[in-house]
Amino acid sequence: MTSTEIYACGAVEADPPSRTRSKSALFCPDCEYEGPIDGWTVEQSDGDRTVRCPNCGTDVQHR
Template identity: 55%
Template sequence: MTSTEIYTTSAVDSDPPPQTRSKTSLFCPDCGHESAVTGDWTAEATENSLLLRCPDCDTVVQQR
């Protein structure tokens, strides 16, 4: 006959995961650059929108 050991854990027993990024971070899909929305992105105003470009590779990461 085999025996079974049961281990229980509680969410209270473990520490929450560390918060290393802000919820307002943007990521460049091409090169992986990351920064806060108000960070080092290059802003370019067009007639109808505002483009945020990656400072490393010039990819548009957000259009408002």
């Protein structure tokens, strides 16, 4: 007679999916440039702050 053994198994630990984009990156909607926050052009005057794409010059954020 053949016996069958049943084993309980827990969740398989797998590596998390690789990230293709950093969470600390900005994206230009015009030229699709992607770069770290500290690589963008920032201009400040009279309390206003403008962040521009270093690739094409598009204003990405204005406060």
